[in-house]
Amino acid sequence: MSDQPYPKPRADAPLVVFDFDHTLYAGDSGGHLVTWLLKRNPLRAVVALAASVVLGPMVAFLPTRRYGISGYIWIGTFGLHGRRSFDSLIDRYVATHRDEVRERLLPVALEVFRQHRAAGDRVVVATGAPPELARAILSFVAHEDVPVVGTAVGPRLGAVIATRHCHNEEKMRMLRERGYGDVAVAYSDSSADLPLLKAARAPVVVNPKPARIDMFRRVLPAGTPILNWGCRDRGGEPVA
Template sequence: MTDERKEGGLALFDMDGTLLPWDTQYVFSCFVVQRHPWRRLLLLFYLACLPLFFLGIWDETRMKRAFLCYLWRLPPETVLQYGREFAELADAWVYPELRERLQRHRNSGDACIMVSASPSFYAEPLGMLLGFDAVLGTDVALDGRMPLMPELPLGNNKGKVKVERLRNMGVLPESGIREGSIAYSDSAADVPMLLACGRQVLVNPSRKLKENARLDGAECLYPPTPWKNSLGKKWKIALFVIGMISISGK
């Protein structure tokens, strides 16, 4: 990103649930296990780890590493290739309203950055397809064939970590709010990023997020979702995890 971009307007976009409906980590696992059906068995390892999370022994970062077990023994070039192929599919799932907002910011000369907790190996190619100036995802170590629990060198790109990385890039000030900035998100985890910007846009926010006093005055967008209720959403997520939904049309 050029210095001129850093000094002008700024638009930050979360990805999952904001630019597109799903938590793409589940959809990407579906993408992989449909190509390697036996890899469904690897997800039993993740299920076995869940009690460690519920007991507070493991945190979200370690659970994210455990969920990536379905990539076990894949060479890094295959993971990167799958990431590029998946990004081309995910491009079609972006909410039209959010795509239009992004284009509007680009036309205005704003620096547009996608900031996601999803793995960089598909978040980055998707962000480039959408025309973002930069993409910050959760970096996954790709040093050789994938271990059962891949390392995340910079940690889980979520919550305060997003703000820290944006500050390290020089696009957010060390304290206070950047002038001419706006952040889009659907998640309460992104409150630190939302509050670091002058304007906030909430996408299909939960009641709790919408009623957060610190976000008073935030704009809300309600693009239509591919589920009717929370139960339907959870059911589809479960089917994604075990590779039982064709993702060509979402």
Template sequence: MPSDNVVVFDFDLTLTRWETASRFFKGLLRRQPWRMASLLPCLPLLLLMLALPATRGLPVRIAVWLATFGRSREALEALAQAHAQAVFDGGDALFVDAAVARLRLHLQQGDRVVIATGCWEPLARALLARGGLAEVPLVASTLRPYLGGWVSEQRCLGPNKIPMLAARGYAPPWAMAYTDHHADLPLLRNSAQWCLVSPTPGCLRRIETALQTRAQVVAWRG
């Protein structure tokens, strides 16, 4: 299908006020103290891994595996639904009003809007449904079972977003992209126009240097 009117939105910190998967999996660890306690003996090593670019992602993968250990797919999806309900019942505004308004404007203009996110797919779907955005197509990360827990299967992050979007009928180039992070540089390179959402100074410099142009910035998160 033609992609000349496709608009791609990142999810976390573009449409939302916080990293949704991080909050969810941390909550799963805290629900049962033994899971958190299991991490304590390894904490110095995990902190060292976080400090090194080559191993930075490993502590996160270990934490996700431990948070999901012993839980079936059905149980995890039920927990995602419960978490989404709790987020909206708790009164904290997850979605940024200005970001949602821009997304809806693109829909009203006839653009094909798709959300591409590193968030776990069932969690992102549950949050979008609670936020009244269930109809927006979603391309997100998936998990697979491994040694009693769950680990990454397809990660919808960085350059991986391109083939994952293409496989769902949203091949580049795209008309517009919105993101908050320089990890989405491959997405921006393949978009006719792009917009940064409340980027950090370092992120802004990195993207403008890489693309050799001034960025369009919106301060939706202040």
């Protein structure tokens, strides 16, 4: 825990929503987890490779992305029975990749995150990754107590699948269901988070793909910051 606990946010404090992947974390945390799940056993890896003929294109397209991701998670978790077992597996993954995961946390992003918490803002992480994964990673920097809204998982046919993908419009629905509807500031890298960025009074694009920058400038309010918080292969104005 922090030596100086953050003030408890008031109910009417500004709501600040952070995406996780490519925003606080350099990379696709859920993808890294799934890769590890598949590589634990050579047979899983072979099955996943064969299934990629179908699952790969599904992941690439927004309407079918949840089903593609669910397929890979199902292969990687066959034999598990329930979310608690899956969360335990996530904790094991994070513990055994401690140094690698910690290095992917972006210092500039964490400082902005810290400043919002110190100001008493209501800070929430909304991610396409499983909530336990984001919480476990944030525990390295004493932010595990921040609410996380993420992809829901559940048992199916002897394994675990994504039952509700926290992504695009669904991310906003999941936030609203938990009482996080009036967004003051939103930080995200992704065009899939346009519903979130458009809902925020002050959207901030961070670490976008270079090819998406013109689109963000076209669809978001004039003057919306487009920043780079340390992702070398991403665009945006560098922040010291």
